[in-house]
Amino acid sequence: MGAHAGRIVLRLAAGGVLVFLYIPLAIIVLYAFNDAKSQSWPIEAFSLRWFGVALGNAKVRDAFLLSFQAALGATTIALLLGSAAAFAVHRFRFFGRDTISFLVVLPLALPGIVTGMALNSAINFGIERGGPSFGLITIIVGHATFCIVVVYNNVIARLRRIPRSMEEASMDLGADSWQTFRYVTLPAIATALVAGGLLAFALSWDEIIVTTFTAGTDETLPVWIFSNFRLPNFRPVVNVVALFLILLSAIPVYAAARLTGGSGQVGTR
């Protein structure tokens, strides 16, 4: 096989894999506009009517709201705790410093079902002692646990790239440590915080495994899909909700990837 033929084969194979990655997403987009109730292919007519049905469904609206609140809450906590941990590890030397990055990644690295069960027992343990019962708060606790690493990774990667001399210069020029943080450090890490926050939001928004163990009887959007996808009557609505789910997780991820120049933290989902 010549080098030229080899290159053509490589292009075809690479293109094929890319198409494979995106066909299922295209299928969801198409089916959201499917007029028919059945899922049979080819789609015969397109319409927007199931969007109306989906928006008119109170359970879907509630689930949408719950998912949104949970994602916002989890993102806020992840931003606070993730950046606090990143600053501590970057600025200080202390006993156990090397284990921090291991500790933050653990909730994502372990199978979701293990994290879910552990949190489930912890919540039950808490309820017996007057803690919050299953609902929005426990969903936020669960999601924040595995979102911390996303913010931590983004912020610490950025902190390592900021020259220490910038902050030293600020202090030498008479700024106090608050002003140095506010006018030098914070602007330098701003895009890392936004990118980390966006990824955390996306991760929380469509999470299902940990959610099923922390939500009790409340339904987030993914849980709603999971409990209705088998019902033939609900299929068209499930297809519309699936499109919502894709959009509100793909858009933040795209924005985060652009913000970090495509060099965002990968691998450690």
Place this chain on the structure above:
Amino acid sequence: MSAATSAGPGGTLTGLRRGVASALHRRPRLQLGLLLTPPLAWLGVIYLGSLAVLFLSAFWRLDPDTTQIVQEPSLVNFETLANTEVYRVIALRTIGIAAAVTITDAALAFPLAYYMARVASPRVRNLLFIAVLMPLWSSYLVRVYSWRIILSEEGPLNWLLGLVGLSGPGFGEISIWLVFSYIWLPYMILPVYAGLERIPASLLEASGDLGAHGLTTLRRVVVPLAFPAIVAGSIFTFSLTLGDYITPQLVSSTQFIGNVVYSNVGVAGNLPFAAAFATVPVMVMAVYLIGARRLGAFEAL
């Protein structure tokens, strides 16, 4: 928060903030404590604590008569696991499909990763990077659900294969393998891409200068150098498949370890047994990680 320059009531606030800031500046240990306590309390105490209780509870048992959990250490759950045919089959099926998915993903990831790392222009490379990143981070459930449509009786795949007189795999072990390979593929592409990008071009030129054919260079130079990166990617594809229970439920009626665990937490209410079965994927991964480390995968992450 532009109060730093404002006067009046904001001025005292600014003064207070400066006071706090400089007090903290003089006491780095206090600063460290304030930064570290919240995340450590959350992850180190609540999360690690509940993990510890979970693994401890694997050694408890459910009294079948009273349906109460008996908190005496015993190996009864693990004995049930080892002696029950069904659980052995489920464990082996889960591990087997996880291995098949890993091999499939390595084969699928390689051409795209190679194209990104060594052929594409920087602009195209950036676009492809984002194109791979997006499905990695988003829409896990929806992407699985989409396969339920694709694989269904009257779905697109059967229609397409029907044109040439074939039919799709339906819902079973093959569909699980296919969908898992699809879902975790980005986790393999990115580490392999990073690994291939690190190979110096001079090595490939040297191989060519010494008379190696393109395929020989690929087999003798590129693949061995990229191998640690493939192992790094395999950590994700293998581990994520081991712990999943959503995909098997959506595209088959086959049971995975996760499905048994899930039904024991919920319907059966046998938390100790669920915890015991959940240790199986964790143990398998611990062994896998030790092996991966020997193969240099951690340097390739």
